[in-house]
Structures are given as C-alpha cells and as structure tokens.
Amino acid sequence: MKFFVLLIIAYLLGSIPSGVWIGKFFFKKDLRQFGSGNTGTTNTFRVLGKKAGIAVLLMDILKGTLATCLPLLFTLDVNPLVFGVAAVLGHTFPIFANFKGGKAVATSAGMILAYNPAFFVYSALIFIIMLYITSMVSLSSMISAVLITLSTIILPxxxxxxxxxxxxxxxSIALVLTIFIFIRHKDNIERIKDGTESRVPFGLGARKKNKTND
Structure with missing residues (x-):
C-alpha cells in the first residue's frame, strides 16, 4: 500500500507545472500560448526571460530529486529510480495542466541527481559540452541522452x-527516456534539418551562425 501511495505522490510532484504557474502568477502569461507552446525550461527562457527560466529549471530538477528520494525518506526497499520515472511521467503528462507538459530532460536530471550525484555531475558536463559545441538546447539534449545511456553501460x-x-x-530507463526525448523533439529535429532551430547566444554553433550572417 505504501508503495502505491508514494508512487502517486511521485507522479503528483512531477505534475507540478512550474512553467505554467510561474508564467501565470508572475507574468500573466500562459506559456502554452507562446513560443513553442512547451512548458519546460527552454520555452520559459525564451518567453519569460532568464530569471523565470532558471527558476523553472531548478524546480523541474527538484521535482525529480524529491520523488526519487521518497523510498529513502519513507524507508521503502525499492529501487528509487521507479519513483523518479513516475515524476518524469508526471512532468511530461501533468494532471494539473491537462496532461501537456515538458520534454522530460530537467526532471530526468533531477532523478539522476538523487540516484547518483557523481553521475549527475558527469551527465551535466556532457550536456554543457554538447551545448557549447552545438549552441542548441534541443540537439544537446538528444545527443546527451544517447551518450548518457551508453555511459550507464561503460562507466561501471x-x-x-x-x-x-x-x-x-x-x-533500461535511460534507453526508454532517450527514445522518448527524441519523440518529444520531433519538431525540433525538423527545424534542425531546415536550419531554423533556435540557438543560444554562445558556443561554437552561435559563432558559426554569426559568421554565416556576416
């Protein structure tokens, strides 16, 4: 009984629509009606600005971390990743936002943080390096997901x-999430192919684009 109650709590934690609530409360904007329509970190940065983007990023990571820590907090002998996955599902299909949520990246990172902080730092470095090379959050997320999945096999x-x-x-979870992240980024993949995907204003990809424009 405790297992199922905590599983529901983990899902509800993940379902907290950080971007939607921050947008509506502080900016009187519904993120789902602006930019890409996504409620995650990237669209928050794009529509609401840096402070809101950082707040949503931290909250989305925290959701995954808290959910993954539930079996430890309530002394349940279950792999904590099970509850992390529940939070990721809640983030992606939030009951508090008509089941339309983010792309699972930040909350997945929060799950890894609770599971293994060293592996979290390693994974974060992979993402940062990829972001510097590509200057695209979407492409960096997809490449990082593949590399992190391979790392779960190689690093031990x-x-x-x-x-x-x-x-x-x-x-197994990393593999499924990688496939899921690619599916959730299908529109981004098309824009990457067309050369119209948004870029962050730093990194090698941004420099290359600026030189092309010049």
Whole structure:
C-alpha cells in the first residue's frame, strides 16, 4: 500500500507545472500560448526571460530529486529510480495542466541527481559540452541522452568511481527516456534539418551562425 501511495505522490510532484504557474502568477502569461507552446525550461527562457527560466529549471530538477528520494525518506526497499520515472511521467503528462507538459530532460536530471550525484555531475558536463559545441538546447539534449545511456553501460567497468556498478534498471530507463526525448523533439529535429532551430547566444554553433550572417 505504501508503495502505491508514494508512487502517486511521485507522479503528483512531477505534475507540478512550474512553467505554467510561474508564467501565470508572475507574468500573466500562459506559456502554452507562446513560443513553442512547451512548458519546460527552454520555452520559459525564451518567453519569460532568464530569471523565470532558471527558476523553472531548478524546480523541474527538484521535482525529480524529491520523488526519487521518497523510498529513502519513507524507508521503502525499492529501487528509487521507479519513483523518479513516475515524476518524469508526471512532468511530461501533468494532471494539473491537462496532461501537456515538458520534454522530460530537467526532471530526468533531477532523478539522476538523487540516484547518483557523481553521475549527475558527469551527465551535466556532457550536456554543457554538447551545448557549447552545438549552441542548441534541443540537439544537446538528444545527443546527451544517447551518450548518457551508453555511459550507464561503460562507466561501471571503465570509471567505477562515477558509477560503481551496472544497474540494468538505470540502463533500461535511460534507453526508454532517450527514445522518448527524441519523440518529444520531433519538431525540433525538423527545424534542425531546415536550419531554423533556435540557438543560444554562445558556443561554437552561435559563432558559426554569426559568421554565416556576416
């Protein structure tokens, strides 16, 4: 009984629509009606600005972290990733926002943070490097998801200090989330192909674009 109650709590935590609530309360804007229509961090930065974007990023990460910590807080002998996945599902299909949510990246990061902080730092560095190279959040998210999934297999044997043992559930979840992230970014993929995808104003990709425009 405790398992199912905590699972529901994890989903509800993930369902908190940070971007929607911050947009409506502080800016009188519904994120779903602006930009890409997505309620996640990237569209928040684009529509509401840096402060709101950082706030949503931190809140979305925290949702995944808190949900993943539930079995530890309530002494339940279950792999914490199960509850992290529930939060990710809540973030992507939030009951508080008509089941239209984000793209699962930030909340997934929060799940990894609670599961293994060292692996979280490693994963964050991969994303930052990819973002610097591509200057595109969407492309960086997809490439990072693939590399992180491969890392769950390689690191336990190559660098056990980061990931001490192979966890088949972690690898399975990473693989499923990678596929899901690609599906959720299908519109971004089309824009990347067309050369119209939005870029952040820094990194090699941004410099290349600026030189082309010049």
């Amino acid at each position: 044997f190559a660098i056990p200090a980061i990931l001490p043992h192979f966890d088949w559930l972690l690898t």
